Amino acid sequence: MEVCCTFKSIVGGVCGSDCRDRKHEVQVVPLQSCAKDIVNHLATWSFSGPESEIELILSRAAIFKVPDSLGSMTICPLHRGKLGLGWTRGSTRCRIPDVLSNHGKGKKNVWPKGDRGLGKQDSERVLQKTGVFIAVGSGKIAYNISIYASMLIYNTNSLLLCVLPYQGYVEAAAIK
Numbered sequence: 313m314e315v316c317c318t319f320k321s322i323v324g325g326v327c328g329s330d331c332r333d334r335k336h337e338v339q340v341v342p343l344q345s346c347a348k349d350i351v352n353h354l355a356t357w358s359f360s361g362p363e364s365e366i367e368l369i370l371s372r373a374a375i376f377k378v379p380d381s382l383g384s385m386t387i388c389p390l391h392r393g394k395l396g397l398g399w400t401r402g403s404t405r406c407r408i409p410d411v412l413s414n415h416g417k418g419k420k421n422v423w424p425k426g427d428r429g430l431g432k433q434d435s436e437r438v439l440q441k442t443g444v445f446i447a448v449g450s451g452k453i454a455y456n457i458s459i460y461a462s463m464l465i466y467n468t469n470s471l472l473l474c475v476l477p478y479q480g481y482v483e484a485a486a487i488k
Contacts, residue, residue, distance in 0.1 A: 319391040323373050330393035343385040353397050357449045361432020369395040371448040376436045407450040409442050426451020
């Protein structure tokens with residue numbers, strides 16, 4: 313019989329054991345039982361937002377508010393490892409989409425190194441503004457993406473005002 317948890321239908325993939333588990337146990341547990349300390353994990357990857365292992369798992373699955381169905385949600389060791397404390401940042405470059413970050417534009421076509429992690433609130437804003445989900449903890453550069461996500465486009469006196477990042481500062485450009 314195939315082991316199946318709630319997160320298989322949410323994030324896809326297969327259910328199974330965590331690759332770091334020597335016993336290779338595959339026991340699906342209630343999500344509410346996930347209560348590991350995440351403080352060191354947040355500090356290691358330099359991001360904020362989730363306050364518990366449950367919130368970390370949910371936000372890395374693009375669920376930013378605790379659902380009413382939390383009591384019926386389950387998780388297998390593989391999904392818990394990939395969404396909880398077991399993931400590591402695979403890429404060193406900033407993951408913010410170029411429509412918000414303006415990376416890759418100009419003469420050098422360079423994507424800067426992500427020196428900290430994307431927070432829960434910023435991940436949600438990027439999803440709302442672009443329709444692209446960037447997982448909590450993914451690399452981003454030091455300047456505050458929440459400024460760009462919340463101030464992306466304004467309509468002022470029939471001019472479209474677009475706020476673009478420029479060398480760590482905000483540059484406002486009026487577009488007719």
